[in-house]
Amino acid sequence: MEGIDLSGVDPTRWPEIRRRVAILDEYCAIPDRKQRSRRAYAKRLGIGEAHFSALAQIWRERRNPADLPGAQARQSPKPANRLPAASADVASDVIEKLGAMARRRDVLIEVKRRCADAAIVPPSDATITNMLTAARASHAGATAFEPEILIGTCAARLPAQHDGEVVLPRLLIAVQLPERVIVGYDVAIDPALEPSVDRLMASVRAATDPAGASLRVRAPHLSALEQAAIGATVPVGRPTGLPTLPQLLAPAIGEVGLVFQFAKAKSADRLARIRNVSPLSERDVVTAIQLAVAAHNARRPRPAPFSLAGQPIVY
Template sequence: MEGIDLSGVDPTRWPEIRRRVAILDEYCAIPERTQRSRRAFARRLGVGEAHFSSLAQIWRERRDPADLPGARAHHPPKPANRLPAASTDVARAVIADLGAMARRRDILSEVRSRCENAGVMPPSAATITNMLAAARASLDEATTFDPEILVDSCAAKLPARHRGGVVLPRLLVAVQLPERVIIAYEMSLDTTVPPSVESLAASIRAAADPSGRPLRIRAPHLGVSEQALIGATVLRGKPTGLPTLTQLLAPAIGDIPLVFQISRAISADALVRIRNVSPLSRRDVQAALDQAVATHNSRRPAPVAFIPAGQPAA
């Protein structure tokens, strides 16, 4: 059952969809199915007989896990926007003028200023933030940021099993600019042990090309010893205007939402209370993240060859 194609299934549904497929396969293999067997299998699946018959028919005809009900997350419809169209038009114009990679606070300030000048109510900060995130997610061209590798941390909004509990996987990610390609990442499920800087450094070196151009590594939120371990450039003073991981990756890697402020995130325990969502094994989390990174990178321009700054070119 591990070998079924789950590429179109929400990763948080993988365990439940595997369970459903196993039961449906067993049922469909019965030569002469009766009402009694259908009733028994419906009970095992936890659904009514009519619903089970529908699931069995879908599985017999398509054999695609993504087509089974419950394979994808269903988000409730957003409440109707009560703002005048002029307000959201202003926000869209600001994002277009300043660019999707502009700092959030600059976007918010400019939207409020233009709305005030136009005499219309400005959208809420949350509405503008969502619009900005959508614009960033759809951006498939290189940014105007200087070439570098940014290393920073976040968490994946995936419920993961760890030592009898449920946690959000913590990530340490290396993103190559200006293309926003993820060249490496490390994961930790242990809330007391951060993702390995040493392993990430090794992955960055493995992705390098001796004939490539030198690229600095910037890791603004790592400690001094970790920056040295990863070969990061320590910038003097407090330079402003440099890109952040939130700008580059929010709101998601592929279809996996990211969390940049853990204290404000929904708990992993709350996630598994959602219908059809189950905690994932480490293996499933790794597979889901690998798939998401591949999807993310496929939507970006091909990055140029590089070597970490300070290493001699060929």
């Protein structure tokens, strides 16, 4: 990460924080700092002199990039919650009873049924979905799902540089259940290329243990031919209730947000226009995702050793 520890800094802020650190280091190295030099350096950062003095003091005392203003994404203020407390309590209770990994459809139906029985206004679908997503994000234990390796696709909410354009990197991710540990992934930054199933499976196979329990591989987004090529199981009769990638990973892994419905996602250009956000190099994208996967897995229970059903172990 080019000589400074950027852990704790939002990855979309890395280029700007590197720029600020370089300017602050240059200023702090001046033996006899005067008002004229302070004014010049403040101008380079686009801030006032008083603000710059405070920034330089923070940097001299702590030398921690995560402590610099602009190191974290600024959360949009939430609109006033006009939802009756009783309605919110019903939704919270349903999510607690059905579990954070319950299907969204089941939660919506049960919340509306209970609100109707109590003659109170139900929360909107979006509100219930947000509450369920928050519950999933805070759920650190194992799930009740059957053991398997689930493979799915999504995009990382990172503005990436590619051939003069700003794009969202796409991910192919393999998750071990019931622990929700990520056991393999592949990244594609070029919009003309898909993440590699072969590279993904190579990383999954590298994580196997011959003595581990044999797990099926399920990749519902792949074609029948692609599933057959990697030995993925196609459950008979399209059974309901099988987990999906959004259930397991939304809204983020580590500090990296995920997008599962590409059509509804903010464009990469719009994301890059947010204050203090800059398009990332391919190297930064890869590093950010590596750190995000490590942070995600550190919060999960230790996964059981596994092998792959019907496939040779490759080292």
